[in-house]
Amino acid sequence: MSLLEIKNPDDAWIIHREEVDTLQDGICDIYVVLDAISRHCLEMETSKDLPSSSQILELIKKSCSKANTTPKKIYILKKDPLAEVVQAVCSELKITFEVATKKDLDPFISDFTNSFKQFKSGKNEVLDKNDDVSQEEIDAFIPETYGPCPCASGKKYRFCCQKAFKDITFAMCEAQDGHLDKALFYMKQAEDKIGLTAEILCRYAITWSFFDRKKTQEFLEKALVINPNHPRTNYILGIESVEKKDYQSAITYYQKAIDNYPIEDKFHLNETYNNLGTAYYKLKNYQMTKESWEKALVLLPSDKMVANNLFQCIYTNPVVPKELRTISPFIEKFIKKK
Ligand SMILES: [Zn+2]
Numbered sequence: 502m503s504l505l506e507i508k509n510p511d512d513a514w515i516i517h518r519e520e521v522d523t524l525q526d527g528i529c530d531i532y533v534v535l536d537a538i539s540r541h542c543l544e545m546e547t548s549k550d551l552p553s554s555s556q557i558l559e560l561i562k563k564s565c566s567k568a569n570t571t572p573k574k575i576y577i578l579k580k581d582p583l584a585e586v587v588q589a590v591c592s593e594l595k596i597t598f599e600v601a602t603k604k605d606l607d608p609f610i611s612d613f614t615n616s617f618k619q620f621k622s623g624k625n626e627v628l629d630k631n632d633d634v635s636q637e638e639i640d641a642f643i644p645e646t647y648g649p650c651p652c653a654s655g656k657k658y659r660f661c662c663q664k665a666f667k668d669i670t671f672a673m674c675e676a677q678d679g680h681l682d683k684a685l686f687y688m689k690q691a692e693d694k695i696g697l698t699a700e701i702l703c704r705y706a707i708t709w710s711f712f713d714r715k716k717t718q719e720f721l722e723k724a725l726v727i728n729p730n731h732p733r734t735n736y737i738l739g740i741e742s743v744e745k746k747d748y749q750s751a752i753t754y755y756q757k758a759i760d761n762y763p764i765e766d767k768f769h770l771n772e773t774y775n776n777l778g779t780a781y782y783k784l785k786n787y788q789m790t791k792e793s794w795e796k797a798l799v800l801l802p803s804d805k806m807v808a809n810n811l812f813q814c815i816y817t818n819p820v821v822p823k824e825l826r827t828i829s830p831f832i833e834k835f836i837k838k839k
Pocket residue numbers: 650651652653654658661662663700
């Protein structure tokens with residue numbers, strides 16, 4: 502039975518995870534049990550860390566008594582961090598278990614997620630309102646809660662920088678607006694939450710970059726002491742090198758950032774490949790420019806800027822050797838859409 506064949510009320514339920522940022526406990530997981538047919542929420546469980554298998558067992562049992570039935574099947578998102586736990590609980594309860602893709606589940610959970618979104622404020626709403634930002638870019642920008650942290654600590658985002666996400670975002674905005682005191686206030690809050698990590702030191706460096714470049718340099722050096730491979734620090738050092746017109750150093754820094762960003766972090770990888778390509782372009786290394794920009798486009802196909810750059814500076818640029826002025830086969834499908 503596939504999701505599309507669900508016809509009877511007790512055919513299938515979906516276990517779905519949302520997260521919410523609470524004042525009291527910070528970010529919490531909310532697991533809900535949804536009836537696939539009525540799309541009603543039967544039960545939910547909120548917990549600071551991922552619920553345990555006994556909590557999930559309890560959640561399903563409560564849903565069964567509320568619905569007065571046991572479902573034939575329970576679906577969960579393939580990438581859900583609790584997929585294995587739910588599978589084990591289902592087998593204990595003799596309920597068929599299956600994972601599904603986001604695309605398959607969306608029609609069944611969209612009502613719930615839409616109403617849920619209205620309760621939430623913050624990054625989603627801000628980004629949703631911005632018409633210039635595609636859904637693809639929003640998805641790429643926000644790290645997966647249980648995916649690897651973009652700071653490359655090796656920890657999951659949830660247990661690393663996510664706790665400081667809001668404070669860091671506020672700090673960056675205040676710094677950009679020229680409010681040093683407010684920016685430092687938010688940075689201190691972020692620091693109190695996750696400690697003086699390479700990521701925090703790097704963010705202090707970015708904060709200071711609007712006010713005092715010497716301080717920026719000091720903080721970048723401190724960040725490298727804690728983690729010489731910290732991707733964002735290397736990325737910023739690449740930008741600093743470009744400003745000094747030292748493109749060779751910039752390439753080294755950008756490459757190090759690329760080597761260390763988690764492969765899932767398409768947003769930052771796209772950004773860094775973009776800059777890497779530009780540094781190569783300054784050195785008239787068109788082969789590497791093309792390679793870098795094409796990789797950037799594959800990572801984020803909606804990136805119009807890099808597509809334009811490829812056209813103007815490579816594919817149609819008479820200065821570029823003729824054999825390089827071709828669209829690589831793997832890139833064609835992204836270019837033709839334009
Ligand atoms: Zn982190």
